Amino acid sequence: MNRTTLSLIAGTTALAAVTGFAALSAPDAPGTDTAAKAAAQLPVERTSLLCPAPSTSDLAETSYTSFTPVTKGTGSGGKAELREAAEESADADGENKDKGKGKDDGKSGEVKPTKPVLTSKEPGKPVTGDSSGGDAPALVGTADGRFAPGWTVQETTEVAAGTGRGLQGVNCTAPDTDFWFPGASTDADRTDYVHLTNPDDSAAVVDLELYGKDGALKSAVGEGITVPPHSSEPVLLSTLTGERQTNLTVHVNVRSGRVGAAVQALDDKLGGDWLAASTDPSGSLVLPGIPEDATSVRLVAFTPGDADADLKVRLASPSGPITPAGHETVHVKGGMTSAVDLGDVTRGEAGSLVLTPTDRSVPVVAALRVVRGKGDKQETAFIPATRPVGTRATSADNSGKASTLSLTAPGAAATVKVTASAGSEGGTPVSKTYTIKAGTTQDIEPPVPGGLKGTYALTVETMSGGPVYGARTLTASEGGVPAFTVQTLPDDRGTVAVPEADEDLSVLQR
Numbered sequence: 001m002n003r004t005t006l007s008l009i010a011g012t013t014a015l016a017a018v019t020g021f022a023a024l025s026a027p028d029a030p031g032t033d034t035a036a037k038a039a040a041q042l043p044v045e046r047t048s049l050l051c052p053a054p055s056t057s058d059l060a061e062t063s064y065t066s067f068t069p070v071t072k073g074t075g076s077g078g079k080a081e082l083r084e085a086a087e088e089s090a091d092a093d094g095e096n097k098d099k100g101k102g103k104d105d106g107k108s109g110e111v112k113p114t115k116p117v118l119t120s121k122e123p124g125k126p127v128t129g130d131s132s133g134g135d136a137p138a139l140v141g142t143a144d145g146r147f148a149p150g151w152t153v154q155e156t157t158e159v160a161a162g163t164g165r166g167l168q169g170v171n172c173t174a175p176d177t178d179f180w181f182p183g184a185s186t187d188a189d190r191t192d193y194v195h196l197t198n199p200d201d202s203a204a205v206v207d208l209e210l211y212g213k214d215g216a217l218k219s220a221v222g223e224g225i226t227v228p229p230h231s232s233e234p235v236l237l238s239t240l241t242g243e244r245q246t247n248l249t250v251h252v253n254v255r256s257g258r259v260g261a262a263v264q265a266l267d268d269k270l271g272g273d274w275l276a277a278s279t280d281p282s283g284s285l286v287l288p289g290i291p292e293d294a295t296s297v298r299l300v301a302f303t304p305g306d307a308d309a310d311l312k313v314r315l316a317s318p319s320g321p322i323t324p325a326g327h328e329t330v331h332v333k334g335g336m337t338s339a340v341d342l343g344d345v346t347r348g349e350a351g352s353l354v355l356t357p358t359d360r361s362v363p364v365v366a367a368l369r370v371v372r373g374k375g376d377k378q379e380t381a382f383i384p385a386t387r388p389v390g391t392r393a394t395s396a397d398n399s400g401k402a403s404t405l406s407l408t409a410p411g412a413a414a415t416v417k418v419t420a421s422a423g424s425e426g427g428t429p430v431s432k433t434y435t436i437k438a439g440t441t442q443d444i445e446p447p448v449p450g451g452l453k454g455t456y457a458l459t460v461e462t463m464s465g466g467p468v469y470g471a472r473t474l475t476a477s478e479g480g481v482p483a484f485t486v487q488t489l490p491d492d493r494g495t496v497a498v499p500e501a502d503e504d505l506s507v508l509q510r
Contacts, residue, residue: 050260078145164272204257283361289471390491414465
């Protein structure tokens with residue numbers, strides 16, 4: 001094996017162990033026995049999560065929950081911390097002095113280190129923090145060592161009144177360079193912000209592209225948005241275009257650097273919630289966890305390419321797949337946002353929407369806007385298309401609020417194990433196994449830790465069978481309004497495939 005190949009192996013192995021998003025395998029060579037050996041699955045060593053500023057309302061009450069599931073093979077060191085996002089100070093030449101490690105005290109220009117807002121104590125036990133009012137900042141978090149694999153942070157906000165009133169929740173996201181948000185809006189009743197958070201020591205440059213029912217919306221001000229180091233920028237979508245569009249798709253394209261991105265969608269009449277990014281464009285999509293008492297469901301879909309997409313629409317119900325009457329298929333024009341009002345499609349039963357191509361596969365992104373309640377007592381949440389649970393996924397914030405776990409197996413039947421962690425203030429972990437029948441969605445009342453005190457986490461692991469998709473719904477009563485928020489459960493990517501050190505990967509050279 002030559003030096004180039006050795007360098008490739010060393011570099012790729014290091015990258016995989018740090019990021020948790022890299023996997024490496026050699027392609028099979030037909031007719032030979034030189035196919036790569038199965039790579040070892042090792043825990044990631046470091047990960048980052050970014051939490052957007054929760055609210056501008058003085059009535060907002062926000063809780064944060066940080067949790068890392070116990071993972072074998074991680075050793076005993078490491079930590080997980082969340083800190084306030086704070087802009088770096090700069091000298092007269094514009095050069096960053098302090099590498100984003102602190103913030104200006106407002107008096108001398110001196111930058112002081114920011115203290116951790118939340119620090120995890122041990123894997124398997126959540127920690128919580130709270131904030132009140134509209135001044136809570138965005139948070140930047142890092143975890144390493146035994147705290148990195150599967151690290152999950154949930155941000156939950158209750159807003160008693162005003163635009164966006166109700167329950168708002170979001171999983172803090174890993175930094176990336178590309179995000180799709182079907183389901184945003186610049187309608188008169190909506191106030192939608194896309195929050196961009198930069199965790200790094202250099203500025204990020206971001207383009208925001210908007211796509212409506214007729215295609216791309218012209219917006220010069222959406223190009224080249226600078227997000228300073230270790231800071232967060234909320235961008236009001238209505239300032240990017242003069243067009244009022246009920247249904248929009250927002251594309252966050254990062255030219256330079258990385259950001260975390262989430263859309264806060266606030267409605268004057270229907271409350272509000274966070275719209276998380278859809279999974280990467282794909283020919284088939286699953287949108288899990290529509291509440292059984294949903295009174296209105298709207299599907300918003302977009303295909304980034306020029307080709308149109310024709311999709312079969314199926315509802316995975318508790319008894320099996322159902323074709324919604326009058327909505328058997330949906331046609332999505334290339335480069336244009338399509339929306340379909342499905343009404344009370346669940347008919348009083350839990351459900352998940354499954355989209356598959358009618359003919360050739362065209363990559364699509366999608367999300368659902370879900371409404372509960374009637375009249376002036378309505379509340380909104382969003383369900384984006386998501387990745388399967390895979391090996392393991394976690395919901396971090398489960399406490400006194402009603403919590404429902406929704407799991408669907410759109411293909412083959414599957415068996416999953418659900419573990420309720422110890423409570424943040426005490427309690428004993430409990431696990432239970434469930435079988436999800438093929439083509440169904442099952443709403444389960446999750447297990448609760450014995451002697452629970454405080455907040456606990458739910459971890460879902462696929463034990464056997466086909467892919468499982470999941471979502472967790474939190475509900476609360478806010479003055480007669482059925483407040484709720486839904487978070488999907490994609491694979492936590494807590495381990496990464498790393499090849500054996502003596503494996504010959506010269507086949508990978510190009």
